[in-house]
Amino acid sequence: MDTVDGAPSRTPGGSALLTDLYQLTMLRAYWEYGMNELAVFEFFVRRLPPKRNFLIAAGLAPALDHLEGLRFEPDELEWLSGQPGFPAAFVEGLTEFRFTGDVDAMPEGTVFFPDEPVLRVTAPLPQAQLVETRLISLLNYSSLIASRAVRFALAAPGAQLVDFGLRRAHGAEAGLLAARAAYLAGFDGTATVLAGKRWGIPTYGTMAHSFVQAHDGESEAFLRFARAHPDNAVLLIDTYDTEAGASKVVRIAPQLRAEGIEIRAVRLDSGDLAAHACRVRRILDEGGCPNVRIFASSALDEHDVARLSRAPIDGFGVGSALTVSTDTPTLDSVYKLQEYAGRPRRKRSEGKATWPGRKQVFRTYAGGRLSGDVLGLEDEDPGGESLLKPVMRAGVRLSPDPGLDEIRDRVRRSCGSLPDGLRSLEPARTVYRVEPSPGVRALAAEADLRHRAAERTPAGT
The missing domain is CATH 3.20.140.10 (nicotinate phosphoribosyltransferase)
Known part of the structure; x- marks a missing residue:
């Protein structure tokens, strides 16, 4: 109030x-x-x-x-x-x-x-x-x-879709209403916490690049986040070098598995997402992590999602294109x-x-x-x-x-x-x-x- x-x-x-x-x-x-x-x-x-x-x-x-x-x-x-x-x-x-x-x-x-x-x-x-x-x-x-959100659902049937748009919304009410509208139109959830409390919409969130940067090394950041959130170990791997980040995930996975922690997914947020996803998928599969999913974000519209759905990407975070409906x-x-x-x-x-x-x-x-x-x-x-x-x-x-x-x-x-x-x-x-x-x-x-x-x-x- x-x-x-x-x-x-x-x-x-x-x-x-x-x-x-x-x-x-x-x-x-x-x-x-x-x-x-x-x-x-x-x-x-x-x-x-x-x-x-x-x-x-x-x-x-x-x-x-x-x-x-x-x-x-x-x-x-x-x-x-x-x-x-x-x-x-x-x-x-x-x-x-x-x-x-x-x-x-x-x-x-x-x-x-x-x-x-x-x-x-x-x-x-x-x-x-x-x-x-x-x-x-x-x-x-x-x-x-x-009406915009349903286009994303049509573009990538079966892919996980999460609303990331609150920070770019034109005001707090817009961010909340967008989370609700996107969910009813087919998105799987939102990063907007209050939408979870108000309407029971599933909420999703992992880490920002700042979390990785606050540590002296990526592996340390990954380990600490996974131990702090053993049921939601989703790691952002492109702060420095995407493929190197994926390789570190492979190296720490056995250690975490011994502690009863499974890495659920990695997130890609920059560069050529399709090319990175292909290389990361290969690194994960060859490194004994075939069940780790790949989630992508980075100023995506529905045409990007349609194109990227042909790559080994399991889900997408969508921000500005959805919440301010950039095309119209x-x-x-x-x-x-x-x-x-x-x-x-x-x-x-x-x-x-x-x-x-x-x-x-x-x-x-x-x-x-x-x-x-x-x-x-x-x-x-x-x-x-x-x-x-x-x-x-x-x-x-x-x-x-x-x-x-x-x-x-x-x-x-x-x-x-x-x-x-x-x-x-x-x-x-x-x-x-x-x-x-x-x-x-x-x-x-x-x-x-x-x-x-x-x-x-x-x-x-």
């Missing part, structure tokens, strides 16, 4: 003030004119990033945590009352602000595509509006990282009003038009593989699997969050149902089909007609 002027305070992520100012300025205007009827907002991604063929929904549990805990603390309201544009009566009304709405969402781990609502909020307009910024930040980042640092995700006061609402901005109404995604399969999605209205029935599920009613979760292992299974099933072309690291030749239903198109036409009629009516009449 953070402190402010020596007093306990919530972490920034839990504050109702972690939002854009325009959310609060709109709330004040809604309050002024009594605009409190039900609104429907949907979170979706406008377009796929380059070279991505699909995305993975993630971040739902943190988003629901935020909605359940949303409230303004006294010190926040005191600060807000001193800002221009927020009268005392409005600020006073925020003391009882809570989220009391409904949420429908795709389960975490579901494959999704552009224009498909991943999450739908139905709530009084001020509530549905205020949560926009925080929901986008949580869903956008988690889905971004999960964000998604073009939005949270848009689709209905207010029982009427469809539609944005028609050039290049950013939306489909109105409460929508559902209907997914069809052929031979066990995805064959196409229909973007339909909630009450339509074009056939297929309905992807959005009720997860919150009247501000309360309907059931406990699924375990991460359950989400991991959903990712495996979702990716297993993708057509082969979509599983490639390269852009698919055929784009996956998502078609608006006739009902959605008709509702859009209705919304356009109503808007044009309203524009012809003088304001204030």
Whole structure:
């Protein structure tokens, strides 16, 4: 917990003030004119990033945590009352602000595509509006990282994958959410200790080069680390000379074995990893250490991992490429009003038009593989699997969050149902089909007609 002027305070992520100012300025205007009827907002991604063929929904549990805990603390309201544009009566009304709405969402781990609502909020307009910024930040980042992480899993099936990205993450929350998103998307664990405590994610860690440098010789460093961690003897061997380090591992292995300690793996972190791995594998095998695994790290992306998976490398540590999603640092995700006061609402901005109404995604399969999605209205029935599920009613979760292992299974099933072309690291030749239903198109036409009629009516009449 953070402190402010020596007093306990919530972490920034839990504050109702972690939002854009325009959310609060709109709330004040809604309050002024009594605009409190039900609104429907949907979170979706406008377009796929380059070279991505699909995305993975993630971040739902943190988003629901935020909605359940949303409230303004006294010190926040005191600060807000001193800002221009927020009268005392409005600020006073925020003391009882809570989220009391409904949420429908795709389960975490579901494959999704552009224009498909991943999450739908139905709530009084001020509530549905205020949560926009925080929901986008949580869903956008988690889905971004999960969608990158699954590419590593597809690049090297069967290889061990560990998230090493905390030190390069853009802040503490990003590092934690990345560890969670990577694990649910198929990584085996993380180096981020707090993620282990918070979510039960397996944690992995050995030694840094500084540990070796702090000793007068590599063999001494290896022996001390193995004796200190007899069940986790993984040795970093490239501080000085990789192959010489491997030879020292072979020399100390019998001594450690006599003490009941088996060296589990060696880690390579520099140079031509494929070439070093081949030479190290030969040294280990010829030296009587065939069971010692080889683990590699060093600024790897999924294409590196795909290439290196053909070398004798058993696992990979992935850092910056995953945690900051170096190839595409964000998604073009939005949270848009689709209905207010029982009427469809539609944005028609050039290049950013939306489909109105409460929508559902209907997914069809052929031979066990995805064959196409229909973007339909909630009450339509074009056939297929309905992807959005009720997860919150009247501000309360309907059931406990699924375990991460359950989400991991959903990712495996979702990716297993993708057509082969979509599983490639390269852009698919055929784009996956998502078609608006006739009902959605008709509702859009209705919304356009109503808007044009309203524009012809003088304001204030």
